Amino acid sequence: MEMIITYQLEKDFFPYFLVTLNVYGWKNASFLILKISVQNLLNRDVVANLGVEVIPQIDSEFGYERVKITETSKMIMIYKQTFLGLKYCNSKELLFANVFEWDYDYFKNDSVIYKGMTNKIIDTSYTASEKGSVITGCIRPISIPKGDSIATSLFILAGKYQYELENALRMAEKNYKILTSVKDEHVLPEEIYLKQNYPNPFNPVTKIKFSIPVETLRSTKGGTSFQNVILKVYDVLGREAATLVNEEKPPGNYEVEFNGENLPTGIYFYKLTSGEKSITRKMLLVR
Incomplete structure (x- = not known):
């Protein structure tokens, strides 16, 4: 199954970027693959930080989740009684990741999100309060020529236990290889x-x-x-x-x-x- 969502980022009614989200899912699978494509609509080349922001709701409620982000696995793992995982398909891409406490005013200040996208990777566990957490993960800066597009892909994983999460990752990696068997020139390259x-x-x-x-x-x-x-x-x-x-x-x-x-x-x-x-x-x- 594939679902496509498009969103246009604007400022003062002038389109800056066009974001397309392709969601790939399989029957009875405990993972999704998300492909995020960003088209530069500006009349100039840009170097951009492309990242994701996650506000987790696990076991039908916000708050008290634990978050683990490690340098070695490059996976963002969120868990209470159920495990959720977020991982860039190309693990070399993850450069910055951060977790901070959710606040009613955080989304009004872009500088908070920017700081979360440009901070160092956290290598320790984080436990949220009743408000819950906000998680940001940013890939390495990329060049987007004017009128061109660039893309990155992520695994969204789920499991009752951590070993189920790891099994879901292995299956997701196999399916990702099938999806990318045809070369996509907009995907961030892994080799020269x-x-x-x-x-x-x-x-x-x-x-x-x-x-x-x-x-x-x-x-x-x-x-x-x-x-x-x-x-x-x-x-x-x-x-x-x-x-x-x-x-x-x-x-x-x-x-x-x-x-x-x-x-x-x-x-x-x-x-x-x-x-x-x-x-x-x-x-x-x-x-």
């Missing part, structure tokens, strides 16, 4: 990737797409930083013909244009480097 340029052969302009994975994000004392990304073009003698990218970039999918109008006909190589990893591909300029 360099596509074949298009068109190829070309004269004189071609486009090159590449992906920077979440693992390239580095934690620092001041927060987080991005690895430097370099994309260069070389001729058959190894001489540099052009530098297309040479800057720090957040995880995401990118496209650049290469114009070879000042170069002679021939074979050229374009090389993508991020950290210690690099990929090289060949293209043909025909004048």
Whole structure:
């Protein structure tokens, strides 16, 4: 079963982002898979923190639940007499998670939510009062080019006992692999990737797409930083013909244009480097 929900985020009646939620469920399964897609409607590229906010209601009532968020499993576990779990399908994505006491005024102040989305991961248990808790989990900052979309997916798990929760996670991971067997270019990449340029052969302009994975994000004392990304073009003698990218970039999918109008006909190589990893591909300029 698949259910699709769309929501448009606006400010002063101007649309900023379009959010689409795909919900996947299976008969008699104790898990759901949520795919959250965000389209950038602004007239500029943005680097965004994409996160979720959870106000749990377990065993038909709010309050007194315990919450555990660990660095190792990257799972947010909520439990009283029943266990609930929240986990990003790509565990590398979870960067910040926080729990705080629910308050009637918390939702009126965006800074409270922002703080919850940019705080460190909690590695201890938290027990809520009768008011209940608010849980936030944020993925690593991502780049969304203007007009483009990016997506992330989450597991929602349930079980009477913790081992049932873990069994549900294993089943959810198997079903997620089936859902993603067809590559979705809007999903946050898990590995560095360099596509074949298009068109190829070309004269004189071609486009090159590449992906920077979440693992390239580095934690620092001041927060987080991005690895430097370099994309260069070389001729058959190894001489540099052009530098297309040479800057720090957040995880995401990118496209650049290469114009070879000042170069002679021939074979050229374009090389993508991020950290210690690099990929090289060949293209043909025909004048």
